[in-house]
Amino acid sequence: MTRSNEVRVELPVLDEASLPAPLGPTGRTLRSFPVPKPLKSHGPARIIALCNQKGGVGKTTTSINLGASLAEYGRRVLAVDFDPQGALSAGLGAQTHDVTTIYDLLLTRTKDVSEAIQHTSTPGLDIIPANIDLSAAEVHLVNEVAREQILASVLRKVSDDYDVILIDCQPSLGILTVNALTASHGVLIPLECEYFALRGVALLIETIDKVRERLNPAIQLDGILATMYDSRTLHSREVLERVVDAFGTNVLETVISRTVKFPDASVSATPITQFAPEHAAAEAYRQLARELITRGAVA
Numbered sequence: 001m002t003r004s005n006e007v008r009v010e011l012p013v014l015d016e017a018s019l020p021a022p023l024g025p026t027g028r029t030l031r032s033f034p035v036p037k038p039l040k041s042h043g044p045a046r047i048i049a050l051c052n053q054k055g056g057v058g059k060t061t062t063s064i065n066l067g068a069s070l071a072e073y074g075r076r077v078l079a080v081d082f083d084p085q086g087a088l089s090a091g092l093g094a095q096t097h098d099v100t101t102i103y104d105l106l107l108t109r110t111k112d113v114s115e116a117i118q119h120t121s122t123p124g125l126d127i128i129p130a131n132i133d134l135s136a137a138e139v140h141l142v143n144e145v146a147r148e149q150i151l152a153s154v155l156r157k158v159s160d161d162y163d164v165i166l167i168d169c170q171p172s173l174g175i176l177t178v179n180a181l182t183a184s185h186g187v188l189i190p191l192e193c194e195y196f197a198l199r200g201v202a203l204l205i206e207t208i209d210k211v212r213e214r215l216n217p218a219i220q221l222d223g224i225l226a227t228m229y230d231s232r233t234l235h236s237r238e239v240l241e242r243v244v245d246a247f248g249t250n251v252l253e254t255v256i257s258r259t260v261k262f263p264d265a266s267v268s269a270t271p272i273t274q275f276a277p278e279h280a281a282a283e284a285y286r287q288l289a290r291e292l293i294t295r296g297a298v299a
């Protein structure tokens with residue numbers, strides 16, 4: 001039995017293609033970057049320094065997981081630990097004692113670079129490790145001829161074997177970081193989404209400008225990567241808004257959220273792409289890899 005006064009409402013059929021695309025955390029249309037095509041040949045590498053003199057912003061975490069994601073896409077990746085704390089080496093499970101480290105390569109120019117390269121548990125991702133010895137490099141390099149170009153000349157010797165070399169810098173703007181910037185084609189600046197994040201970025205950009213003027217005219221800013229973002233807090237959203245206001249399209253569309261999976265993955269000395277391959281954080285780093293390939297920062 002049907003009721004005679006029943007009102008039937010015709011609902012329009014939703015056509016997803018006609019809906020406005022959702023906005024991502026950076027306020028821009030959320031795009032999904034295409035899965036890159038495999039490379040037919042490898043090298044020479046594009047060298048990217050991960051740099052921010054502020055500590056604990058995600059430089060090492062990004063070096064590890066961006067490196068692993070690019071390797072998953074078939075890129076040959078060399079990660080260079082350029083911090084005496086050796087966090088990158090620990091995070092990728094590399095040996096740091098009784099082995100050749102980046103310090104040995106800086107000091108003994110005749111040393112064979114391939115001697116220092118170790119494979120990691122991720123196929124296609126290699127590392128040159130560092131340990132606390134590297135903290136003496138600042139002192140040793142002061143009197144060297146062309147002291148800013150030493151890392152560049154070390155990396156030149158293995159550049160043809162890789163598609164990308166990622167340099168994990170220490171949190172300072174000393175001579176090691178200037179070496180990293182001099183050796184690099186691009187800089188990636190991880191920025192933690194918290195107040196004071198922008199403090200110091202002006203000084204970092206000034207340093208990059210000086211390196212461009214005096215040592216490495218071709219260096220580019222590849223992007224600013226917002227890390228440790230928490231969409232539930234107004235605080236995080238406001239900081240990201242200010243970062244986008246200040247740096248516009250230099251801010252990468254990919255944003256890395258805050259999750260305890262990263263410290264967990266560090267303890268297991270594996271990239272998050274292996275430790276929790278299905279986790280949103282692993283997918284975020286894969287997206288970063290796809291975005292950088294789409295932007296042309298990586299082959």
Ligand SMILES: Nc1ncnc2c1ncn2[C@@H]1O[C@H](COP(=O)(O)OP(=O)(O)OP(=O)(O)O)[C@@H](O)[C@H]1O
Pocket residue numbers: 054055056057058059060061062083087169170171227228229256257258259260262263264266
């Ligand atoms: N997205 C994230 N969410 C939660 N924790 C994170 C995230 N990224 C990094 N961490 C954690 O924050 C700490 C600092 O990160 P990381 O070591 O990558 O920073 P860094 O910039 O390399 O630090 P430093 O300047 O000391 O070298 C680590 O314990 C790491 O596991």
Ligand SMILES: [Mg+2]
Pocket residue numbers: 059060061083087088168169170
């Ligand atoms: Mg670090």
